[in-house]
Amino acid sequence: MSLLSAPISVFVSITYKCNLRCRHCAVYSEAIAYDDLDSESWIRFFHELAELKVFRVRLSGGEPFMRHDIWRLIDIIHSLPMRLSINTNATLIDKEAAGRLSLYRKIDEIMVSLDGSCPETHDPLRGKGTFREVYRGIENLVRSSLPVSFYCTVNRYNFRELDKIAQLALEWGRRPIKFNDLLPEGRGLKNYKDLSLKREEWEEALNLLGELRRTYGPVIAGTILDQGDMYDSMRHMGREDLQGLPPNSLSGCGALIRECAVRPDGWITPCDRLPDLKAGHIHEHRFREIWHSSEVFETFRKRREVLLSELEECRGCLYHPVCTGGCPAAPYVLYGTVMTRDPLGCYRIYLGEEAFNVL
Amino acid sequence: MEMKDKTFVMNKDFVFREEEEGAFLFNPQTDELHCVNGVGMFICKLCNGKNHMDEICKRIWEEFDVDVEPHRLRREVESFIERMLALNLLKERE
Numbered sequence: 001m002s003l004l005s006a007p008i009s010v011f012v013s014i015t016y017k018c019n020l021r022c023r024h025c026a027v028y029s030e031a032i033a034y035d036d037l038d039s040e041s042w043i044r045f046f047h048e049l050a051e052l053k054v055f056r057v058r059l060s061g062g063e064p065f066m067r068h069d070i071w072r073l074i075d076i077i078h079s080l081p082m083r084l085s086i087n088t089n090a091t092l093i094d095k096e097a098a099g100r101l102s103l104y105r106k107i108d109e110i111m112v113s114l115d116g117s118c119p120e121t122h123d124p125l126r127g128k129g130t131f132r133e134v135y136r137g138i139e140n141l142v143r144s145s146l147p148v149s150f151y152c153t154v155n156r157y158n159f160r161e162l163d164k165i166a167q168l169a170l171e172w173g174r175r176p177i178k179f180n181d182l183l184p185e186g187r188g189l190k191n192y193k194d195l196s197l198k199r200e201e202w203e204e205a206l207n208l209l210g211e212l213r214r215t216y217g218p219v220i221a222g223t224i225l226d227q228g229d230m231y232d233s234m235r236h237m238g239r240e241d242l243q244g245l246p247p248n249s250l251s252g253c254g255a256l257i258r259e260c261a262v263r264p265d266g267w268i269t270p271c272d273r274l275p276d277l278k279a280g281h282i283h284e285h286r287f288r289e290i291w292h293s294s295e296v297f298e299t300f301r302k303r304r305e306v307l308l309s310e311l312e313e314c315r316g317c318l319y320h321p322v323c324t325g326g327c328p329a330a331p332y333v334l335y336g337t338v339m340t341r342d343p344l345g346c347y348r349i350y351l352g353e354e355a356f357n358v359l
Numbered sequence: 360m361e362m363k364d365k366t367f368v369m370n371k372d373f374v375f376r377e378e379e380e381g382a383f384l385f386n387p388q389t390d391e392l393h394c395v396n397g398v399g400m401f402i403c404k405l406c407n408g409k410n411h412m413d414e415i416c417k418r419i420w421e422e423f424d425v426d427v428e429p430h431r432l433r434r435e436v437e438s439f440i441e442r443m444l445a446l447n448l449l450k451e452r453e
Binding site: 004006053055081083105106 | 392
């Protein structure tokens, strides 16, 4: 498969600033701070993406609405031949902001983080009073008929009330909601031991989500269900089903095939979850040049050529033909390399052949 | 007017993005996305309001290692263009 002339979509972390201090945030860490690019740099960059015929931009952060120039930047993106999605905590979306957003005709999704069904479960994670603020923001977006969806990080505070969180999303008009695993990055890494689920708790969450999906359909989604589905299919495979099949490669990550990311300070990376893999800066290189020729990107793309059967960690595993090695971000954090499998998505670890909580 | 006498142009609402093995046609207003293979991309580029069906088929014949009879090639090109017209990706030149 030849390399695309440019990504289909680009994940733009438009600011590092955020008005919340969520304990599970995968972006923030007290140890790092990026300076945000100025308006003119972003505008030049969006024009460059349009020249390359990139179809989609997703604005994230930090909190995008912390930027004083956010409306100008959205106006620019909207004036270009591309579509837009936004990740937000919604706390800064008042009625006026929601009304203004509803005037844009090319917004695909406004994804709002929703991590609890009430202040008691939500606020210990995200700060006192935040549930009410998020709730108000979501109401403003929904009343303006915007395409809202939700993202819930499943953790020890909320894993027993995922049905209530889903209920909220459904009451707001059967909105899609992703229930995703806690990521061991940023503050999420610092608080991982406190917030991550033990194996039995993870299974309890998976069972609850499975029931919700059976009841409400594909609006209930996310990495926990994806992983549960993969484990379920592996559970039903015997040695005789897998013998003789060729091994897969580390192909479970779509970064740098159809998309890549940009940090708030202008460094291009394979994905927002790999902010330290800096391929080039938008002030120093043309984006096209980075996409095609960056050494970091060329090395990362070779990941897909690494066969699971060649990996020390995967030696003797029965599931080489069906496993894809998972996400490269966790091994990067744990071992300093992306050239191995994700221990958080490994069936053998899940089965208990190694410790479940690897962090 | 018969198909052979018409010329066609790309619908300007679609972004035409060339790739090594084909092209994307994307309408940012409606989020509609289509893909065509290398031959499809070649035909799209010939739909510039100047080339009639005879010319398009002749150019395909010259450019590609075509393994079908000329009348069959013509039928396939016509069918492709009809499909592109139905999807509003191409327009007949006024």
